[in-house]
Amino acid sequence: MWEIKLADGFTVSALGLGCSSMSHGYGPGDRDDEESAKVLHRAVDLGITLFDTADVYGPFTNEELLGRTLEPYRDRIRFATKCGLIARPDGNLTRNGRPEHLRAACEASLRRLRTDAIDLYQLHRIDPDVPLAETWGALGELVTEGKVRALGISHATTAELDLVHRVFPLTTAQYELSVWAPENGAEVLPWCRAHGVGFLAFAPIGRGFLSGKVSHDSLYTGDSRNRDPRFDLDAMQANEVILAGLRDVCARHGGAVTPSQVAIAWVLAQGPDVVPIPGTRRLRWLEENAAAAELRLTEEDMQQLDRLPSAIGEMRWDAVRPDGADLGRTARTTQD
Numbered sequence: 001m002w003e004i005k006l007a008d009g010f011t012v013s014a015l016g017l018g019c020s021s022m023s024h025g026y027g028p029g030d031r032d033d034e035e036s037a038k039v040l041h042r043a044v045d046l047g048i049t050l051f052d053t054a055d056v057y058g059p060f061t062n063e064e065l066l067g068r069t070l071e072p073y074r075d076r077i078r079f080a081t082k083c084g085l086i087a088r089p090d091g092n093l094t095r096n097g098r099p100e101h102l103r104a105a106c107e108a109s110l111r112r113l114r115t116d117a118i119d120l121y122q123l124h125r126i127d128p129d130v131p132l133a134e135t136w137g138a139l140g141e142l143v144t145e146g147k148v149r150a151l152g153i154s155h156a157t158t159a160e161l162d163l164v165h166r167v168f169p170l171t172t173a174q175y176e177l178s179v180w181a182p183e184n185g186a187e188v189l190p191w192c193r194a195h196g197v198g199f200l201a202f203a204p205i206g207r208g209f210l211s212g213k214v215s216h217d218s219l220y221t222g223d224s225r226n227r228d229p230r231f232d233l234d235a236m237q238a239n240e241v242i243l244a245g246l247r248d249v250c251a252r253h254g255g256a257v258t259p260s261q262v263a264i265a266w267v268l269a270q271g272p273d274v275v276p277i278p279g280t281r282r283l284r285w286l287e288e289n290a291a292a293a294e295l296r297l298t299e300e301d302m303q304q305l306d307r308l309p310s311a312i313g314e315m316r317w318d319a320v321r322p323d324g325a326d327l328g329r330t331a332r333t334t335q336d
Contacts, residue, residue, distance in 0.1 A: 001047030006198025007171045016050030018279030023062035054082035063112035078119035097127030099138030122152035140168030177201035180311040204276040210263040230313035238312040264292035
């Protein structure tokens with residue numbers, strides 16, 4: 001698989017692998033660590049070098065899975081993990097950006113990932129109760145000490161991106177970006193490009209919807225998508241028009257590609273500094289997704305995809321307030 005050079009010579013494969021669904025998010029009923037380990041091994045075989053996780057996924061079990069499975073390949077891959085969110089016993093999440101917590105979290109992630117340095121350490125959420133410069137300064141110290149090689153951030157406003165980049169250089173910013181969620185391509189990507197910061201695009205297949213393989217009835221109890229307005233039955237039916245557009249592009253390529261591959265290729269086409277990180281825990285979907293790196297969309301394809309209607313249903317960021325309450329069904333934009 002071809003590679004992408006991001007900020008400061010940080011080079012990764014054209015596609016990364018989002019690993020959260022192996023341990024977190026879509027309900028425990030379909031979890032299979034043995035299958036997930038096969039996916040991780042195969043991803044390395046396919047040339048994928050960026051593996052994205054977080055301490056809160058599981059919590060902790062996702063990092064442990066990656067650590068024990070990918071240890072033999074450590075010199076060929078990059079670990080991207082996150083900090084700043086804590087899973088509480090009641091199932092809610094809370095933010096913690098205090099320097100002492102971040103340092104302890106880093107040490108724990110190093111142990112779970114079985115490595116002496118984290119390639120990309122990302123602030124998962126900003127804690128409004130701690131000055132951002134203080135939080136980011138503490139993360140910068142981890143780079144200076146050699147425990148972390150580069151820093152990233154997720155779900156920050158452009159003003160917050162300005163601030164952290166002044167305190168310590170930012171290597172990547174991670175946001176949702178897809179055919180049905182193109183907003184960050186217009187809002188955050190220009191900032192990243194102007195500052196030489198790489199863009200990691202999570203959920204490029206719209207949490208599975210854009211594959212055409214997810215139905216409302218197929219969601220497990222406990223699946224986070226049950227709380228997502230775009231996965232309400234009426235919204236899913238209305239958003240079929242977006243899937244129809246993807247299938248039109250598939251047909252123009254002779255039916256040799258899938259809607260998932262078209263969706264990923266659209267993200268790749270946003271620029272040479274954009275790395276999609278589709279997640280999966282199934283070998284067949286991993287191989288399908290990886291093949292999207294070789295798909296080249298035509299100008300006609302891109303024009304058709306860019307003309308697709310906006311998705312029905314508010315964006316649900318899986319963010320939380322410091323008191324642990326879910327921010328719910330309201331999208332947070334870079335203009336907040």
